[in-house]
Amino acid sequence: MRTGEGPAPTVGHVKQLWGEGVRATAGAARRLGRGRWDTVLVVAVTLILYAIAWPTLQVTHEVSPALMPLVSGFAVFPFLLVLTRPALGWAVAALAAILVPLVFDRLPGYDYPWQVVHILVMLALLLAVSIREEIRIVAVVYAATVLLFFAYAPGNDGWGWCVGLTALTAFGLMVRWLLISRRQLAQEEEVSELERARRAVLEEKTRIARDLHDIVAHHMSMVVVQAQSAPYRLPDVSDEVRAEFDSLGASAREALNEVRTMLGVLRSDGHTPESEPQPGADRIPELLESSRRAGVAVDEQIVGQPAAVSDAVGLTMYRILQESLANSARHAPGAPVTVRLAWGSGIVDVSVINGAGVGAPSVPTPPDRNGGNGLRGMSERAASVGGRFAAHPRGDGGFEVRATLPSM
Template identity: 55%
Template sequence: MRRAIRVARQARAAARTPGRARLWFDMATVVVVGTLFAVGWPTLHLTHQVPAAAQPFIAALAVFPLALIRVNPALGWAISAGAALLIALAIPHQPGNDLPYQVVHILVLFALLFAVAVRAPMQIVLIAWIASSLLFATTMAGTSSFAEAGFGWPLAMTGLVGFGLLVRWLVLSRQALVRQEEQNELERARRAILEEKARIARDLHDVVAHHMSMVVVQAQTAPYRVPDVSDAARAEFDSIGASAREALNEIRSMLGVLRSDGQLPEHAPQPVAADVVSVLDGVRRAGVRIDWTIDGPLAAVPDTVGLALYRIVQESLSNVSRHAPGAAVTVTLTVAVQAVEVLVANDAGTGGVPVVSSDGSGISGMRARAESIGGMLAAGPRSEGGFQVYARLPILVGEGTVEAPAAAALPGARN
């Protein structure tokens, strides 16, 4: 979620940056146009035989097309090139001046041709390149040894256009990289949101399923644990169990909307390994026949491993309540130096049909928890009847994924 907010802020900042850059570029363009006009008008009488009244208009025709360099460089180039051809053909230049138009006009033409190569469609670039080459080759003929070389000005135009195309390619490549990075960042933010939803769904499943299963077990076993239960009370207990089963199934359906394959670190306060004892006590108080053995200090288990251990034990006991009501359960928990091992086993049970239907998401969620910290989990039927879940979770950092023992790889294991 924080990443999504950061992406939105970056997008707003990126949207403001081009606007400021365009403003500064337009201001610089106005300054350059004004400077060139201030140079071109007073010096026009030195290069061309133009009446004084017409000089500002000729200078403006030569310089002002540069103002279109950002909004429409192709139109600015067309006006400037047409004005250059008109001046070269219609206005004689002063004796001793071999240039058909002013230097400021040549600079404007170069700048606009470069802008066309950078920004205009390729068809317009081709037309502007050919037309500019012909314009300079014809109007500049005989003005210098460079022009007299025949290919001098066309080669100059080709180099200018080629440099503009190179800049164009660099700009487009940079823009493509920026767009790709934005898409990647948005995808990462979307993935983070999906993973957060998956974490919420996983924890809701673990917590709600466990406690709702205990409600079902208590409702089903109450007529046998409480003496002298009337028929009305028995019917009430049956109604409580049925309502709890229906609510649990509906919750499972809703949680499916939040599920995804991602994993996220836990952000809220989470249970630790020592809290497993409270789960075992709660199951026993609910009427389940359960015995457990804990070998080793639970306080030595890191929080991340402890959370996975807690959820695995919780979900395993919930599965026993759902699929084998009345079964006796044995939990064996061993804390060693390198890993913590847990085995939850139950017999065939005496409660008849399972309490709720299963879609297998509980075991797959437990396996995902174990594998996310480098451990393993195996679940399947026991040869003597019943079911068992075995998990091994590494404690040491870098322990890596561990292999399941052969005894845990049972046929028909749930996925």
């Protein structure tokens, strides 16, 4: 060992360094991932290399016995980072490769400045960097490794190491490109699986649409035909009855149109817009008039200046009113209904209030009983556009539905 160094560390110091090295190895193993076979393999190889480097250091360099475990660990332990941080591991190994020849003399008969184990660790880390790191980092690490071997390799061995390091880096890059190709192939296969799943869903939606058409659309069409032809088929039809048939036919046609729209959605693949527009705020007067024709006493109140709303908000307003009016007619027959649209600054309040029905409960069936989901559906529609929804019985035996929606 070179002169001018301080006193040799004590045996206690050596034991402390050994304990720290073991703890560092165990900690690195835990960080790399407990229970993984590749991690177990890296730790096992590191320990084997360390077991080789420590006793053979005394035949390659002039190192005091107390420093041998530390110097050997400095050369070998960077291999623990080969799976997670190979560039950092290579930097530590390269720093050790620079310091060892400067601090410690080689023994006679040994020409290389590093142990064979140290060289193997640097080569493994260079290969890992070529496979895992960015191309610019690969270029820096490759160039630095070549310069390091040119500077320290004995005789003309530097040229041979240059060829070998180039071949090793090229092999790592080929493995890297192979892994990238396999990853891209896996992604393409995943996309194909998703496309097959989407086609299966579309086929199922088409089947449902076909069944709905056979079950619902046919019968609704028959209702429309019967309602329109009843005044001509039945004798002595009064004007009031004729108006009822006209109202029934108009409601059935509207329901049939909405069923056809839903069937179009089920048959579509989700990538093309539907040609049938959804109802919006501009069709609310038609909805109220349709309820009046059906015998519901609807009183409309508009507060403030109506403003333009988005399609989503308009559809939500229409569906909430549609469901509320249907609930009023079903659960409170004969009761007056007040529809109130209050326009404010950036919001619109939609409320439907019905009185107590004649001989029927005014409170709608709760959503969790008898399959009813009207209130829940209205609440979800209001929440989907950023609004609030509330529904509750009134003290006079009626029921109130209120939604506050953004008007912009």
